[in-house]
Amino acid sequence: MLTVAIAGASGRMGRLLLEQVAASENTKLVGALEHAGSPELGADAGxxxxxxxGVRIVSDPVVALQGADVVIDFSSASATPDVVRAAAAAGVACVVGTTGLSAEAEEALREAAKKIPLLAAPNMSLGVQVLAHALAETLRLLGSDWDVEIIETHHRAKRDAPSGTALRLADVVMRSRDLTHDDLKHGRHGASAQRTLSEVGMHAVRGGDVVGDHTVLLAGAGERIELTHKATSRAVFAAGALRAARWLKGRAPGRYTIGDVLGIAG
Known part of the structure; x- marks a missing residue:
């Protein structure tokens, strides 16, 4: 039996996680966390x-994590550091799906991974992991003379841009070509917008209720390749997070990836 706490329990992803837990015979909810001003505080999470x-939503992470094997965090970029620190102090494994993390949050992740097993990923779906793997292999086969552009599309309410998944795909490109974040080109405008061979174009599109589309365009002379993943339901992210939580239970302290869970490099 896996016991879980959910941070951001009343949010969009939190509710999907609750549905996943309800549908699972070997998973039990023991804690639910929300921010201090949430109207859902005191309510039964289920x-x-x-x-x-009978699991009440609370604002104290120490209380929410009691009895949990793993905490799954889909709270907010500002709340994640406190969740991660509380997990490390309590010895509770941690899955982080929150995106748009600050430098403070990233430091909290690094420190926590010294004490607990921790997995942080901007996208928990199997398909995106396969996309990243396919991109790494495609780049290896094509060489460095193909232009790379990354286009991501999300619903109008998404706060961070570019998406964490787009940045992760950019990391794959940068590792393959020995580039840095300075080589990312976020959009283009003006009378002198020619691209250089080393730059990686990054484009964020927002509109409607799009769950999440990511395309990597590789353009060569006389031909091009497009690698695309489209999420049509957020339930795949919740299912992936719960799968990661099951895998993470009992692991040694350290920083893990969705690729580790699925046995896919990239």
């Missing part, structure tokens, strides 16, 4: 998905 469990 009632949010029509399954009252």
């Amino acid at each position: 009632a949010l998905v029509g399954r009252p469990w």
Whole structure:
């Protein structure tokens, strides 16, 4: 039996995770966390998905993590550092799916991974992991004279841009070509916008209710390749996070990836 706490329990992803837990026979919710001003504080977390469990939503991470094997964090970029620090102090494994993390949050992740098993990923889906793997292999086969552009599309309410998944795909390109973040070109405008061979174009599109589309365009002389992943339901992210939590339970302290969970490099 896996016991889990969910940070950001009443949010969009939190509710999807609650549904995943409700559908699982070997997973038990023991804690639910929300920010201090949440109107859901004190409510039964299970009632949010029509399954009252007697687990009250609280604002204290120490309380929420009691009895948990793993905490799954889909809270907010500002709340994640506190969740991660509390998990490290309690010896609770941690899965982080929150995106747009600050330097403070990244440092909290690094420190926590010295004490607990920790997995942080901007996208928990199997398909995106396969996309990253395919991109690495495609870059290896093509060489460095193909232009690379990354285009991501999300719903109008998404706060961070570019998406964490787009940045992860950019990391794959940069590792393959020995580039840095200075080589990323975020959009183009003006009368002198010619690209250089080394730059990696990054484009963020926002509109409607798009769950998440990511395309890597590789353009050569006389031909081009497009690698695309389209998420049509956020449930794949919740399912992936819960799968990661099951895998993470009992692991040695350290920083893990979705690739480790799935046995896919890239």
